[in-house]
Amino acid sequence: MGTQGHQSSNIDPQDMEQEATDVNTDAGKVNAQSSEGDAAEDEMSHDELLLTLQDARAKADEHWNQLLRARAELENYKRRAERELENAHRYGLEKVAKELLPIKDSMELGLAAAEGVGDDSQKVKEGIELTLKMFDSLMNKIGITEINPVGEKFNPEFHQAMTMQEAPDREPNTVLTVYQKGYLLNDRLIRPAMVVVSAAANKNDSN
Numbered sequence: 001m002g003t004q005g006h007q008s009s010n011i012d013p014q015d016m017e018q019e020a021t022d023v024n025t026d027a028g029k030v031n032a033q034s035s036e037g038d039a040a041e042d043e044m045s046h047d048e049l050l051l052t053l054q055d056a057r058a059k060a061d062e063h064w065n066q067l068l069r070a071r072a073e074l075e076n077y078k079r080r081a082e083r084e085l086e087n088a089h090r091y092g093l094e095k096v097a098k099e100l101l102p103i104k105d106s107m108e109l110g111l112a113a114a115e116g117v118g119d120d121s122q123k124v125k126e127g128i129e130l131t132l133k134m135f136d137s138l139m140n141k142i143g144i145t146e147i148n149p150v151g152e153k154f155n156p157e158f159h160q161a162m163t164m165q166e167a168p169d170r171e172p173n174t175v176l177t178v179y180q181k182g183y184l185l186n187d188r189l190i191r192p193a194m195v196v197v198s199a200a201a202n203k204n205d206s207n
Helices: 002-009 015-091 094-115 121-143
Strands: 144-147 159-166 175-180 182-185 189-192 192-197
Touching: 094 121, 094 182, 094 189, 121 144, 159 175
Parallel strands: 159 192
Antiparallel strands: 144 182, 175 192, 182 189
């Protein structure tokens, strides 16, 4: 018994120190592995957060672009509606204006006929002239303007050529005669002027 107790008490201090060192080394390895695992988890969380942020930013940009497009479409619709309403106000009388024009034509023809009758037609002529002035005033008030292009350059946008006629004293494509006047309603053509246009002189004839 005494021998055994003596043997157990003779433990080598170097062995104990080595065992402690081994334990500390193993603990350090475990701590290092734990730290590496935590770092990997932190890096994964950072990447996931970055992806989430990028996705949210992309959706925000998409929604902002949709808002801008919707606002632009709304502005275009408002401008189109305002333009259509303005045109409705400006050109709503177009049908009435077209019906008034033949009446004015007839009055002008009557006035021209009265001028050739003589002095007895003076009162008729004055009455027609007065009525015609009143009619012109009414047309001006509702936005109807006359196209009477005698001596002007032919313009196919406002004039309709009935025939061409040689006129040595006029430049080619000059309006010589107006068969029927044209009219505009607030700058919109409602009837072109029917005209005779000068043609270029024939070179053989001139020679």
